[in-house]
Amino acid sequence: MDFTQRIFAYLKFQQLLTDLHGEPFEEFVHRLMSARHPDYVPVRTHGNLGDMGADGLLLFDRTLHACYAPETHDYPSFRTKFRSDLNKALAKRNGHFDTFAFVHNDARGGVHPQVSILLSEVQDEIRPLRVAVRGRQWLWQEFMRLDRITAEELLGCPIPIDERTYGIGLADLEPLLRELRQRRESAEPLADIPVVNQHKIEYNNLSDDVRETLLKVLRHSYLVDEYYNGIMQVDEHDLVARGFRIYFDEVRKTTSDSEELWLELEKYVVGNARVTHRATWAAAVVIAHFFERCDVFDVPPSDWAPTASTGGV
Structure with missing residues (x-):
């Protein structure tokens, strides 16, 4: 799916999950x-056996999945359901899995503070087994990897293929863009660019224009860290980073040209409509941040260094 199709699919996907319980x-x-994993095995209940603490099983990854999607979410119900499914899995499937994944559709983002404590306690109890909680963002990122025909089957509707124009590309980054726009005038540039970025820039053989833009905005990429350090959702940064990486990997299947890749990443941040110079600057800062984090473009081997023929920065 291209950018505009993904936006349409995202809205339909979120609405679909809201209605599913x-x-x-x-x-x-x-x-x-x-659709995503040929080794996924759905589990149905059977007589007195029930489902033995799992709704689904990934054979290769040895991951059990237990689903939780009530119409209203509250901690006591979550704790009871979580403990019940986990205890049954440990009792009846011990030795058959490495990770117990609790899949939910709560739209509020993050987890309840008591849930985070429960997860820490349970993780300590069952080591070396692992516990994972997978919500809407994780489900969407799985969905993003589907081909269009399969995605349409899951959504229950066709995904338009005509050209459309959208002003905003990624809702998750809207607050970040507003923050960057507001702070653009007062931002103090960093004194130097880290050496790791010098090597990575050369290793990816960026075009002169992309290289020039990247070098300018890298001096302001610390604003992104400051933004995420100031919000309450501690996992938001990693979720957005993972989505950025998935999108980049999909785009690179169609092109290796650095300018085209950069333009597609800009589109991912701000959409494909005409935007202000300030919005373009903010988008470049976002891309530079994920470039610096090594979420986009290639990371050079640890022993790699630019040769005399490639030049320096």
Whole structure:
């Protein structure tokens, strides 16, 4: 799917999850995971055995999935369901899995503080087994890897292929862009560019224009760290970074040209409509941040260094 199709699919996907609870949500997870992973095994209940603490199993990754999607979310219900499924899995499937993944559709983002404590306690109890909680963002990132026909089947509607124009490309980054725009005038540049970026820039053989833009905005990429350090959702940065990486990997399947890659990343941040110079600057800062984090473009081997023929920065 291209950029505009992904925006349409994202809105439909979020609405679909909002309307799915109980068994319909579990069925959707089965369909999504079966489409993504040939080793995914949906588990149905059977007589006195029940489901033995799992709704689905990834054979290769040895991951059990338990689904939780009530119409209203509250901590006591989550704790009871989580403990019940986990205890059954440990009792009846011990030795058959390495990770217990709890899949939910809570739209509020993040987890309840008591849930985070519960997860820490349970992780300590079951080591070396692992616990994972997978919500809407994780489900969307799985969905993003589907081809268009399969995605349409899951959404229950066609994804338009005509050209459309959108002013904003990624809702998750809207607050960040507003913050960068507001702070653009007062931002103090960093004194130097880290050496790791020098090597990475040369290693990726960036065009002169991309290279020049990147070198300018890298001096302001610390604003992105300051933004994420100031928000309450501690996992938001990693989730956005993962989505950025997935999108970049998809784009690179169609081109290796650094200018085209950069333009597609800009489109991912601000959309494909005409935007102000300030918005373009903010988008470049965002891209530079994820470049510096090594979420986009290639990381040079540890022993690699520019040769005399490649020049320096």
